[in-house]
Amino acid sequence: MDHRAMVRLSKRMSLALRHEPARFGLAPDRAGWVPVDDLLAALRIDRVDLDAVVAGNDKQRFAVERGADGAERIRANQGHSIPVDLGLTPSAPPARLYHGTSRVALDSIRATGLHRAGRHHVHLSPDVATARRVGARRAGELVVLTVDAAAMARDGHAFYRSANGVWLTDAVPARYLAD
Structure with missing residues (x-):
């Protein structure tokens, strides 16, 4: 996938995972996770393209992990305008x-x-x-x-x-x- 296509797909994924999941027929859980298969179907993309964006995004915007049910899921790491609980704990910042x-x-x-x-x-x-x-x-x-x-x-x-x-x-x- 060329760089321009990767940026376009990253923006679509951000829209679907951070801002307007309902527009894509997605229903994130409380922590913002959606099944990978649901995102692939909603965006009409294949797993190779999804993996390229997740791995190639210089800001590491997305996380993929296996849920307790064994299914892979994906979410944006931050930047949501929808209600999500990212499970963040307070940390002492650098100076x-x-x-x-x-x-x-x-x-x-x-x-x-x-x-x-x-x-x-x-x-x-x-x-x-x-x-x-x-x-x-x-x-x-x-x-x-x-x-x-x-x-x-x-x-x-x-x-x-x-x-x-x-x-x-x-x-x-x-x-x-x-x-």
């Missing part, structure tokens, strides 16, 4: 985390901080390179913000680390941000 965004959003972020919008959490990167890669998806000039995660944690903000290494929190107040 600094990073968030890539566009310069046009900077004034608003400086005034009000980072908010989860329609998702469950704000997504933060463990390093500048990852934040740049994530932020590059946004239009306009890229800016990488530094989050004083150590101070946030000391002040009682909870952090979670998803299966693919993305750090999650409910919000980042502006006072913890530097650019």
